[in-house]
Amino acid sequence: MTSTTSTLTSTFDPFSGSAPRWYAIPAHRPFLDDLAAGVLAWLGDQPPETLSDATLLLPNRRAARAFTAALSRLGGDRPVLLPQVRPLGDLEEDEAPFAPGELGLDLPPAISPLARRFEMARLVAAHDPRAATSPLHALEMADALGAFLDSCQIEEVPDLGLVASLAGADLAQHWLESAAFLAIAVDRWPIRLAELGLMDPAARRTALLRRLAETWDARPPTTPLIVAGSTGTAPAAAAVIGAAARAPQGCVVLPGLDLDLSIDAWNAVDEQHPQGALKRLLERHDIARERVSVWAGSEIPSASARRRLIAEALTPPKATADWRDTIDAMAREPGDPIIEGLDGLTLIPARAEEEAAAVAAVLMREALETPGKTTALVTPDPLFARRVQARLSRWGLEADSSAGSPLSITPVGVLLALMADLVGEPFSGASLLALLKHPVVHLGLDDRTLARRARMLELLGLRGPRPADWTAVQRQLDRARLPRFERPRTDAWLAQVDEGESLLTPLRTALDPWLDLFAAGPVTVDAATTAMVQAIERLSRDETGATDGAWRGAEGEAAARMLSGLIADGAGLQPLSGADFARLISGMLASEVVRTGGAAHPRLFILGAIEARLARADRMILAGMEEGVWPRGAPIDPFLSRPMRKALGLPPPERRIGLSAHDFAQSACASEVILLHTERRGGQPSVKSRWLWRLETLVGGAGRALPGRADILAMARALDAADSAPPPTLLPAPRPAPTPPVHLRPRRLSVTRIEEWVRDPYATYARFILGLEALARPDERVDARLRGTAIHAALEQFAEAWPTLDPATAEATFVDLYLDQLRDGGMPDAALAREVVLARNVAGWAVGFETQRRADGAAILIEQRGVMEFDAPREPFRLSARADRLELHDGRLTVMDFKTGAAPSWKQVHTGFSPQLSLTAAIARSGGFPGLGTPEPERLLYVTVTGRRPPATEVDRSGDAQKKDPQPISVTVDDALAGLNRLIATYERADQAYVSRAAPQYAQRAFSDYDHLARVREWSVADEAEGPE
Secondary structure (H helix, E strand, C coil): CCEEEEECCCCCCCCCCCCCCCECCCCCHHHHHHHHHHHHHHHHHCCCCHHHEEEEECHHHHHHHHHHHHHHHHHCCCCCCCCCCHHHHHCCCCCCCCCCCCCCCCCCCCCCCCHHHHHHHHHHHHHHHHHHHHHHHHHHHHHHHHHHHHHHHHHCCCCHHHHHHCCCCCCHHHHHEEEEEEHHHHHHHHHHHHHHHEEHHHHHHHHHHHHHHHHHHCCCCCCCEECCCCCCCCCHHHHHHHHHHHHHCCEEEEEECCCCCCHHHHHHCCCCCCHHHHHHHHCCCCCCCCHEEEECCCCCCCCCHHHHHHHHHCCCEEEEEECCHHHHHHHCCCCCHHHHHHCCEEEEEEEEEEHHHHHHHHHHHHHHHCCCCCCEEEEEHHHHHHHHHHHHHHCCCCCCCCEEHHHCHHHHHHHHHHHHHHHHHCCHHHHHHHHHHCCCCCCCCCHHHHHHHHHHHHHHHHEEECCCCCHHHHHHHHHHHEEEEEEECCCHHHHHHHHHHHHHHHHHHHHHHHCCCCCCCCEEEHHHHHHHHHHHHHHHCCCCCCCCHHHHHHHHHHHHHHHHHHHHHHHHHEEEEEEHHHHHHHHHHHHHHECCCCCCCCCEEEEEECCCCCCCCCEEEEEEECCCCCCCCCCCCCCHHHHHHHHHCCCCCCHHHHHHHHHHHHHHHHCEEEEEECCCCCCCCCEECCCHHHHHHHHCCCCCCCCCCHHHHHHEEEEECCCCCCCCHHHCCCCCCCCCCCCHHCCCEEEEEEEHHHCCCHHHHHHHHHHCCCCCCEEEECCCHHHHHHHHHHHHHHHHHHHCCCCCCCCHHHHHHHHHHHHHCCCCCCHHHHHHHHHHHHHHHHHHHHHHHHHCCCCCEEEEEEEEEEECCCCCCEEEEEEEEEEEEEEEEEEEECCCCCCCCCCHHCCCCCHHHHHHHHHCCCCCCCCCCEEEEEEEEEEECCCCCCCCEEEECCCCCCCCCCCHHHHHHHHHHHHHHHHHHHHHCCCCCCCCCHHHHHHCCCCCHHHHHCCCCHHHHCCCCCCCC
């Protein structure tokens, strides 16, 4: 991964001298390149097949692949048979050095991770009351228990029975309960494993490594053996390392051992220090640091100043009392190590994660301008790695990322999550739409037919209030066939409804078995997973009959592997409800990683902190230099306190920090290193990494500062900065003022649309001239709007049925009418329960209202339609109204409108911004309502119905009852009619524009259906969220 090479002019024999043989490659050297160069130097002029007998153990598979590549690269044209390169952390039984496998013949096979997790959850549920009632809590406890047992097995705790003795210790109650639970677990879990004929993976791996070490000690291998790059944190691995060092042709190569650290500092090295793991390894084998030699070629002093700078910055705190003297002494040396160490070291602070990701991407892109130059981004934050990957796509680049992607964000993962949500949440139109539009879903149809039918089903059946079930979807499709505005639907419209409805049958056939699975109660995980797989295959069946579309490619294989594991091992977990199964799938999708490979750039790499061990590139970008990120905080053990861990012989949590420090030190010693620090994370100020603090403190003590790259920071910010001279298409839009041809302007409107015309002419333009109507949202919240519609409908039906109602049951009748309207509108049962109190309050008022209003024998007209035509400058104008209620008392007319919100103010009525009732009275006065005659208006009443106390209020807006600017009702009606004539005349002029929000203070709603078309947010000065008065 690096272009750096080493040229050796002399031969080198790592196996000369007496055993044990310990070597080190300093942190500033490219470890794998130096290791390969040393191996080639040892090979010398020997035959190419000499290496094939050698075995090299490296920490992980990535390091093994990188070493093989380095060996081939440095070997040039020289023919070489590669040695056996194996990962020490993931050895296979059938591979060297275990082959032919005799070490594990008597060991049971390892239990699969998923089966272990489920079996442990069952064990936890049997002894924890909360876990017994919450399967997901049982899984969380099982994960913590598994981690505890793993740590005990890796550290080879000799007697787990010690846990029982902790329960009687002088500890807090929580820890006593934890100890008691662990005592049960460590007693019962081995019994369960024996019943299954299996063993824990960590215990098995530890046993194999321990047996390998013992075998090598008893019968040392006679072929060349090198263990390189490992810090030996696990005792069994340390034993293998020691055995290799003692073999006749064996040696160990340590990564980054600091041979120049002072004796005092070395003695003060603790768990959190970068050298902590290496110090423990040497002490375990009674090897003095002075006995460790430098690996061939690594003694070249280039860039050693950086290594010294980093080592001094991370010196144990106990050894920093004389830092001032140390800094002065370093300054007096020829070629000040601090100044030389800063050469190639850069710090770039970013304001937030997005800016840091942009900086990292720019740095990687810049490096490509230099032929052959490699770049590696090292970060322990996988989310940041994905952000950088996304930024690189700006230039069509993709880095080779070790982190991969969570299965949850891949198309197949999204499909699995959608399927799980169908049983984890109530029936949802939005979820059905997401399924229908998923690229894997075909339902046996070609893409074009499916898209067309899905669009019709969406528009006519799935938009609007959240459907409770399939019946609600069918009911909405049936309503789409009903006449609109008393006009029958066209044949083309009905054909579209049929097309949307035709998709219901295959969709229900695919989903009903899955949706009904949990109706009878919890279901076992294996049965639920099997049913989900079958449903997915029914959904994904294409026009050729193939059903494997979801399982293709890397992500499909990962999903199939995960689901196969659930089917194979799911019976071990207690049955789950639909909601718990959905949460289980969600958690597994997030933890499952997909590595797709693909067209990654050969010189760009994104590595996690662990994957970056031993890796080296020409430019190393170390991101996440914040506390809690790098290093991560010490993990919290839910079962064991620090004293309890110490009593069991487990390492302290800080050991992980020491390993992270070693990883950081290795990477920071590269020739070109760029440190990225984010000043704010998650919107909160961050704290600099302790290593960065110490580095800045040391450099600052020498009167220096870490160099920056203002040019890179400026470039990253400029990429997303607003253009100082944006193109016209990106300029803020002016307030729209369209002037359509006069002959296209509306000549017929209802009284409610007249109000909209006065307040927001652009809405009238969009609705009646452009013919645009707002679409309902899928699963739209229906509480407020539906409540108003239901109140209107219930009052209408109640008034019409009043003459035949029994007074004793009238209130109950109204309650039933109201709740039926809500139910038909899609309100869920949980919300309906809250509406009962409102319904009863309104019912009592409605009975009294009807009794009082009918006492004098008044004629009552409900929801009557009236029309009025009158001359206008160009041609007659048709005004219509649908009156909620008209009452004729002794020949005088009362016009009523029911509202669930606030009634308009008298100022709005008087100034013509709310002319609804005034114009309705004018239509009635002109004889526009059939059977009503030409009555003179007497009252204009708004009845606000809230269901609270009082349940309803009558608001008179006739004019003669007003305290301010009173006037006769006839004048109110005449003024409204005259205002309408002026409005019509104004818009007869060709230059009169339909301006957006002409009177925002009187807008009927804070947000119009057409505000996004008018781009209100771009030109409005204020939020204009006053709403109705």
